[in-house]
Amino acid sequence: MKKFVVALFGLKIWLLLVFATLFFPAYTAEAERIEAAPTPTPAATAADKTTRKTSEPYTGDLSIFEDAERAKNLQIDRVMDLLGIGEKKTVADIGAGSGWFTVRAAKRVGNEGQVFAVEINQEFIDHINKRAKSEGFSNIKTVLSKPDDPMLPANSVDAVLILKTYHEIAEPVILMKKLKAAMRKGGLVGIIDRDGNGADHGLDAATVIREMKQAGFALKGQYDFVKPDNMDYFLIFE
Numbered sequence: 239m240k241k242f243v244v245a246l247f248g249l250k251i252w253l254l255l256v257f258a259t260l261f262f263p264a265y266t267a268e269a270e271r272i273e274a275a276p277t278p279t280p281a282a283t284a285a286d287k288t289t290r291k292t293s294e295p296y297t298g299d300l301s302i303f304e305d306a307e308r309a310k311n312l313q314i315d316r317v318m319d320l321l322g323i324g325e326k327k328t329v330a331d332i333g334a335g336s337g338w339f340t341v342r343a344a345k346r347v348g349n350e351g352q353v354f355a356v357e358i359n360q361e362f363i364d365h366i367n368k369r370a371k372s373e374g375f376s377n378i379k380t381v382l383s384k385p386d387d388p389m390l391p392a393n394s395v396d397a398v399l400i401l402k403t404y405h406e407i408a409e410p411v412i413l414m415k416k417l418k419a420a421m422r423k424g425g426l427v428g429i430i431d432r433d434g435n436g437a438d439h440g441l442d443a444a445t446v447i448r449e450m451k452q453a454g455f456a457l458k459g460q461y462d463f464v465k466p467d468n469m470d471y472f473l474i475f476e
């Protein structure tokens with residue numbers, strides 16, 4: 239009887255060892271696979287931090303963005319056509335300022351669309367909220383963002399315009415990587431800026447293209463119709 243109990247105990251140990259050998263590697267492989275899965279907004283690496291000069295974010299009078307000739311000079315309708323901004327679309331205006339572009343995009347997308355007015359400046363956010371109310375727009379949502387994060391929901395945006403703002407973005411590559419995660423499939427990002435060295439309220443197009451590529455975007459189009467003096471450029475990325 240004693241021998242039988244000892245044999246049974248030995249058999250149990252043996253079965254336990256066989257079970258552990260067969261199933262434990264599978265369990266650890268599964269745990270590693272889950273940990274290695276990509277995250278929607280990967281952590282910034284040291285190479286993503288900018289080392290070039292950027293401009294101080296504008297904090298002055300907002301009326302300068304409301305010039306009566308601006309829509310005509312910028313050909314803003316042509317800009318919106320190229321970005322595919324139409325009925326029911328979701329658009330983000332990053333660095334929205336007075337909301338000049340926000341309200342134009344809001345008219346285009348209609349009541350079933352939405353425009354995110356993204357700003358790091360709380361006073362400008364308050365201004366856009368008042369403006370949206372007084373002009374009767376219920377499809378504008380203001381977003382108080384961070385210098386390195388547009389704070390937009392994942393997979394939510396069809397088109398973005400970054401108008402005279404890119405040169406002010408303190409951490410462009412980190413912000414654009416986060417923006418990439420906010421884009422819907424086929425979404426487009428437009429950047430209008432002027433030539434410069436980063437610190438003088440402009441930045442050369444080649445640097446913008448290089449940084450956008452680093453953030454995972456591909457250049458889709460390059461235009462110079464947005465200003466007759468040839469200082470401004472309009473880039474489209476997807």
Ligand SMILES: C[S@@+](CC[C@H](N)C(=O)[O-])C[C@H]1O[C@@H](n2cnc3c(N)ncnc32)[C@H](O)[C@@H]1O
Pocket residue numbers: 295296303332333334335336337338339356357358359362383384385386387400401402403406407408413
């Ligand atoms: C020169 S203004 C242009 C305003 C507007 N886009 C226009 O052209 O009418 C730049 C705006 O970008 C905002 N800004 C700067 N850095 C930003 C960032 N990282 N994210 C969002 N907004 C930013 C500033 O607060 C400022 O209102």
